[in-house]
Amino acid sequence: MTDPRRIAYQGEPGSNSHAVCAQHYPDWDTVPCASFEDVFAAVTSGEAELAMIPIDNSLAGRVADIHHFLPESGLYIIAEHFLRIRFHLMALPGTTLDQVRTVHSHVHALGQCRKIIREHGLTAVISGDTAGAAREIVEAGDPSQAAISPPMAAPIYGLDVLAEDVEDEDHNTTRFVVLSPDFVRAPAGNGPVVTSFVFNVRNIPAALYKALGGFATNGVNMTKLESYMVGGEFIATQFLCEVDGHPDEPGLKRALEELEFFTTDVRVLGVYPADPWRA
Template sequence: MSAVDVRRIAYQGEPGSNSHLVCQRHHPDHEAVACASFEDVFAAVEGGDAHLALIPIDNSLAGRVADIHHFLPESSLHIVGEHFLRIQFSLMALPGATVDTIRTVHSHVHALGQCRKVVRELGLTPVVSGDTAGAAREIAELGDPTQAAIAPPLAAEIYGLDILREDVEDEDHNTTRFVVLSRDYVEAPAGRGPVVTSFVFNVRNLPAALYKALGGFATNGVNMTKLESYMVDGQFTATQFLAEVDGHPADPGVARALEELAFFTHDVKVLGVYPAAPDRLDH
């Protein structure tokens, strides 16, 4: 296979991040391409520099990932898959360092918040970095045995650090959900296993419009697994909703529910119809 033929998947973060790990685990036939921002990830696929994008959308502890819900409706990309990752962090430092020599620990603010117990137990001074894997790279570059990082185990492998402690996260149910995006609209076939349908909509300015719009899903026995609202263009009166349901638009119940939804909403946009991850029910 020539370099031109190599398929690429873009992710936000530095090599060794959790997003990088998901790319390696679920898309080993793609070259993983690190991007500095979510905007760069979307642009890479929209511009043809990458075939797929992988972005985190929800975390079981921190909730929805900021900004992603604003990018999705405006993007020309489509959701074609999902993956769940049990988040595991390690405490790492330079070779030869020990828990007795380290004094400070670098990581992303969310990771530091999710690993408070080990930081407190070891009496470490937390230092906020922009990215967990980036924190590991910083420690490798600094060359200071008193400084450590909290990052995914993959980062220790990439940057040549020793893992001092594994699984230092406070909770064992810390899970992030990622979605895979493509320029091409690829709809999962109906009747071949569990399917998720993701869509956005705006509610018409009518009394009880949201209640009526969602009523069709209840009366048709469609399970709605996600419903989130957020402002559009900073206007308090303009609210957009992101919803996800179990099922395919070709399923009679889902089809009737979406038809009823259209009566009370506008700007309905299906973001993707994709296979449910095998471990979705575990999360």
């Protein structure tokens, strides 16, 4: 019997990243990591075969730091998954809601669950991680403390759920990407495909306009374009771009060829199946 394969994620057991791993890789062992750097290191060192990384959230926007780490990680995007973000209010077994005085969670989760906090007059306490907040409640052993954590955290830490789905918005969704040390390229002609790549524009007037023109003239739909500085220089800008389509398709192939005329570096980070959620 072979050992199960391993997938790394940032956060503690019961986090949203853990939940999406369990949903799409149920037979794999999960490797929780304290930071995104540790997640990348786990894969590059061979401790884990894959990594699950959040890259965008429908409310909070792009996940900080990932866009800096990803291009230099040496890893490739081989899949994407979307997770509807849900939060439950949970506390020690036997606790009632009227006993709770403080609620613990990550700062983003607290900001996304303001209604229940305000409705019950709770004091928000910032934790480093949503699932970690559940662990902290157990360690404190204080029935006046509750956690706003993903549903998966309650059975892991043995907590009672006092209120389900306490998030303010029901469209809160996070996009995750799966990273591999191997460039696993999705085949062309087998359903919708996303191509992700980074590039640096030449330092000439209208370089970005000219670089992107080929995608418009070739009918390629661009779904993401984000810029960030590299090397600590204000004049050095790198762009992360995502488009619908496969590089072997004539339109995208021509657009990428035109892109190279106005850029100093084009690196494809992944050619992978589009998640059905996009439809």
